[in-house]
Amino acid sequence: MSWENISIPVKILKPPKELEKPQVDRLWGLIRDAVEEIHQMNASSLSFEEIYWTCYSLVIGGKGDLLYERLIQIIGQHATKQADMISKISDEYFLVILNAKWQQFKLQHLMMQDIFMYLDQFYAKKKQKSPVFQLSMQQWREKVLLQENIKDRLLKMLLGLIHMERNSEVIDRVLMKSLIQMYLEVSNKELDFYTTEFEEKFLLTSARFYHVESQDFISSNTCGTYLKKVSLRLKEESFRVAHYLSKSTGPKLLKACEDENLKEHAKTLLSMESGCLEMIKRNKSDDLKLFYELFTRIEGGQDSIIEVLVDFVKAQGESVVKEETIKEKDPSDLISNVIGLRDRCEILLKKSFGNSPVLAKSINDACVYFINLNDRLPEYLCSYLDRKLRMAFKGMSEEETNLAMVRVLQIVRFLKNKDVFKKFYEHFLAKRLLSGRAISEELERLMISKIKQACGQQFTSKMEGMFLDMKLSNETIDGFKNYLSTSGSLEKLPSVDVNVRVLTQGFWPTLPAQKALLGEVLNSYCNIFTEYYLSAHNGRKLLWQYNIGTAEIQAQIGSRKYILVMSTYQLLALLLFNSTEKLSFKTILQSTQIPAYDLMRALQAMSLGKIKILKKSSRGKEINDDDIFTINRKFRSKLRRVKILAVLKSETEPERNRTREKIDEDRRLLIDAAIVRTMKARKVLMHNDLIIEVTKQLNSRFTPKTSLIKMRIENLIDRDYLERFENERRKYKYKA
């Protein structure tokens, strides 16, 4: 045979020759004496090498079994002796002595672990028996810790000390740590002595303690005070874990505390008089922060806070957006309140709810809910912005202005019907641009850029178009004035400083082009301008909109001269008085051809307002056909420049309706386009799928009503874009 294949000769030493009995007795005697010395704390006389060798000799002499068994025996005897001694100790010294004896026992058996190393490595391991030290721990567990006079007494005293500490008494934490550590050290993988003999009981006592304490405390304190106390208690328990308990107890202990202190009382804490709702109402952000921190620790805690918060925001929002809150047709307060509520939510989110994304979403949803409750809110937002922009955000720093704009746009983002906002914004912007008054172009452009950010490029294209028109108009008018002075047309006409704005149809909210008789002079100017403009821009068509024009005239009333600022319509009416003293409404109407409603308002502004240029024959606000107007010769004003306003004042009912109609018309077109686009791509589609697809496409602009989409489908069927299937009426087919 070949010697190459001999197995690792480690095995060569085994099995060795059995030792003879006298030799064994001699060696065991040495071991027994040495262990005795160790147990007597006389180890200093011992030689490590000698005991190690003795143990080694016994093991390689095949006497591992004997050594192991006898060691169990003497360790057991020693442990029993200790137990007898400890159990007789009075309560006063019990824990201290037990701890001292335990520390001693541990050290002794660590020493034994060292000298019986060879036994552990080459006997116990091979036979799958516990190492010597574990054996010692087992003996201590069984003989000492389970001794009837020790077991219950130890547990009771430990739990008693913890109870004392919970009642603010000072206890010996080092002793606690050592004794509780003992439970851990005598545990092993198979037997979790710590958990079964200590932890389970400790957790039960803790739960009972907090059960009693929390009930007592919650009935006599406010929510805020209660939560502070609970928070403190939780901190204390964490410290307790750090100081003298097993780390693994931490989560269980905190859960028990949280369950008793928070989960048990969750309903009360949410709804009690000083509870969550009240904290939100009173903006108690610090209390609320604590509330949130604690409640997120318990199951379903965050959800219950969200519920309260969302209910509050919705209820508050509902009352804020009510029409009744509008006083004197001024929706500024309503919008301020909406912004205020939104702000309040933001602050709570930041200060109390740690900017939690989940809560942020819930708050946003609640805002979307209440903001869209009032159909007219988009319009109010525009009117609010109109006021602010007209005054150029008076009294606000650049930063504040910016912030104010951002806040409004946060609301705009929540609108379901952004198209309404867009229309009204365009409407108000047009008015601002055409009012002839100075506006802050910088602020207007800033606002539009912010709207663009929030709603997209397309959303603001018309608004930007308006600005472009204004710029081009300035250039055009400069060119026109130049043309007037060089062409010689001026010689035949009285000098009028004409200013014309050329507005691109499509960019501007369409107003019905109304005819009016301008009188000879103005008419000539208009004709010259038309001629001039069309010569430069071939193929275009100009439609005059006198109804939104303004004029400044010099007038002598009595002995004084004034500059009167008025609308074009007012001017046309007033010019008639140059040749006549008295004119009836009917006559003015015929001579100017101004629509009756507009003329009425123009005359009202001149005869009923603060500045009475004209006198009306009848009393009251109404104007009848036969009312006679005369120049008010007694007109006096401290100012030389007098503004007769009111024509371009707030949104009038007909204007508003017109805007509304325009929005509806736009929506019909958009829906038609969406339906046709979808059907063209899909060819055949079920009714419900078509509705869903169309709604999805339009959602960024507005939320179309299903009934409206249905109507448009019918309309498109009539117009031969679609047809129904003969046998399946809810299925549509695209007709190319």
Next chain:
Amino acid sequence: MKIIPIEEVLKPLINNPEIADVKFCVGKEGIEMYGHKTLLAVSSEMWKTMFFSGNWIEVQNKNRAKVDIPDVDPFAFKAVLEFSYTKKVTLNDDIVIEVLYAADKFLMPELKELCGEYLSKNLSSRNCLLLFDKALKFNEIELKNRAAEFFEE
């Protein structure tokens, strides 16, 4: 630059009484030999425990200067020291069994392996008688049996 192997650096320390921190009395005659606790502890669990286990340190401090090892052959102990410092060992038929004994006792698995390799390579008809004798002395039943088999052939 010339690279000096670490075993060359440590070699002068082997059994050098000048800066040693432990003295051994080895074999029946108690021959004095010297070592360094730290270096010994690196390759032996037993030395590590004996010199550095916190449990025995107070006890050991009292007679740490001298450790009696009457059951190990001085030549074998020299080999143990050599291996502890250099991870290399020079074995021969005369001491291999004694080294094996010491390596087992001191819990030095690597040294045991080297002895094993030596034995499986060098057991031959030439030395089997000698090893047979040694094996008898050390109660090595398996080695004895193997040597005997060889002898019979």
